[in-house]
Amino acid sequence: MTPTLSRRAMLSISFATLAGIAVAGCSDDGSGSDVGDAAAGHAEPAAFPVTIDHKFGSTTVTQAPTRIAAVGIGDADVLLSLGLTPVLVPVWKGSTDDGIGVWADPSVHGADPVALADATTKFVVETVAAADPDLIIAVNNAIDESTYQQLSAIAPTLLHAADQTDWVLPWQEVTTRIGTAVGLPAQAKQEVQGIESLIARTRDENPQFAGKTAALVIRWSDGNLRAFSPSAARAQLLTQLGFETPPALKDRFENKLNVEISAENYDLLECDYLLFDNYEKARGEMESQPAFTNLNVVRSGGVISLDPIVSDAVSMPNPLTIPFVLEEFVAKINETAVARR
Incomplete structure (x- = not known):
């Protein structure tokens, strides 16, 4: 067992319990066959094709992705909350060196994602290409047009909206934007509603x-x-x-x-x-x-x-x-x- 898997095993009970409390009622079933189907590329009815506008134009996704690369900070967490484990995750200069925060450990299924080093500064585009993605999620990152062109040459690439500023993104919109791109718009909305309810309850308490x-x-x-x-x-x-x-x-x-x-x-x-x-x-x-x-x-x-x-x-x-x-x-x-x- 690798050190990362060992850490996940130790944290799985506490953080899985916390996550379960937070999003109870958000979806029909947060584990089991639904997660397996989502990870296998299944999507909600009529979810594709979908075209999403962003700061450098628009991106069209024609079918359910099966190999998703997360380049934006926190974008991997959104995917994991939807039952999708990305093939690549961004690494920031913080408490982890594998791009998976302890809060996300219990949600990782299957093989560990490839870590994209220096994701908030100057990452290597070739590392993204080597992961062989069929969709790249780079919503919460400061992607310039040159980098976008390189990424979109690898696979359809999703960025944040044109009227938003790098690093100042409403988490609700980030979640629904990513959910739409992967064919799970309704589930993403449920995730948002569940977390908003949790925040409201915490404020009221x-x-x-x-x-x-x-x-x-x-x-x-x-x-x-x-x-x-x-x-x-x-x-x-x-x-x-x-x-x-x-x-x-x-x-x-x-x-x-x-x-x-x-x-x-x-x-x-x-x-x-x-x-x-x-x-x-x-x-x-x-x-x-x-x-x-x-x-x-x-x-x-x-x-x-x-x-x-x-x-x-x-x-x-x-x-x-x-x-x-x-x-x-x-x-x-x-x-x-x-x-x-």
């Missing part, structure tokens, strides 16, 4: 979040912090749970994914809860800066440390990561000194 302010930050390699826009992937879930953007930050994003916060401007981060991406990696440096440690949110115990796995998951909201992140967010927020007062 935690009315103390309403009206509170929260921000999510990361320490960049240049030493400065970046605070994420409420429309960015990392912060979308905070907004959906009822949190508001700190007033001092609200007008600074200007349609940008994030805004740089240097030490002299740390006071812009004053809020009820400050969620810090990969905080342990930055803790020593941050706690050596009085400008940070003297913030009210820090002194009151409102800083929430996100470990590498949660930090990865929150950066790519989708039907598999959201249940995992919700559980972590709610537990960590409610365990803070601020929440216990």
Whole structure:
């Protein structure tokens, strides 16, 4: 048994249970023959042919794909949530080196997908070609036109919509877009509805979040912090749970994914809860800066440390990561000194 399979075996019970709770009622059957049929290329009636517009034109899929390559970050999770195991998955610089997050391990069936290295920067197109895909999903990625032409020469390639910005994509639309391309539009809609219901239930079960302010930050390699826009992937879930953007930050994003916060401007981060991406990696440096440690949110115990796995998951909201992140967010927020007062 390989180390990856061993990890999947250990996590299968806990994460499969979590995923089952999250999407209960979303589909007739999330396992067994339905999954086998989907993986074999079966699709919903009248699903093909389908043409989907995107930022570089349109892509037509004429029949159910059987070898799907996922190039977009989190796109593999969407496929796995639909019962489809891709032949290739993207690798990001984070908590895993095989492109499969722990939240997705129980959903992988059959052979392990090929890992596409450096998927968020400069991946090797030849690696995609070698996987021999009949459909390439590159929705959540910053694909330029030259790369698109190379990918579409290999197989029909799906990108995000023309009116959307790289890395700032609504997870609901990503899910339904991918579901349509693989011939499972109704199932994709059910996945979205199930996760939206889970978010709504979590918000209703935690009315103390309403009206509170929260921000999510990361320490960049240049030493400065970046605070994420409420429309960015990392912060979308905070907004959906009822949190508001700190007033001092609200007008600074200007349609940008994030805004740089240097030490002299740390006071812009004053809020009820400050969620810090990969905080342990930055803790020593941050706690050596009085400008940070003297913030009210820090002194009151409102800083929430996100470990590498949660930090990865929150950066790519989708039907598999959201249940995992919700559980972590709610537990960590409610365990803070601020929440216990």
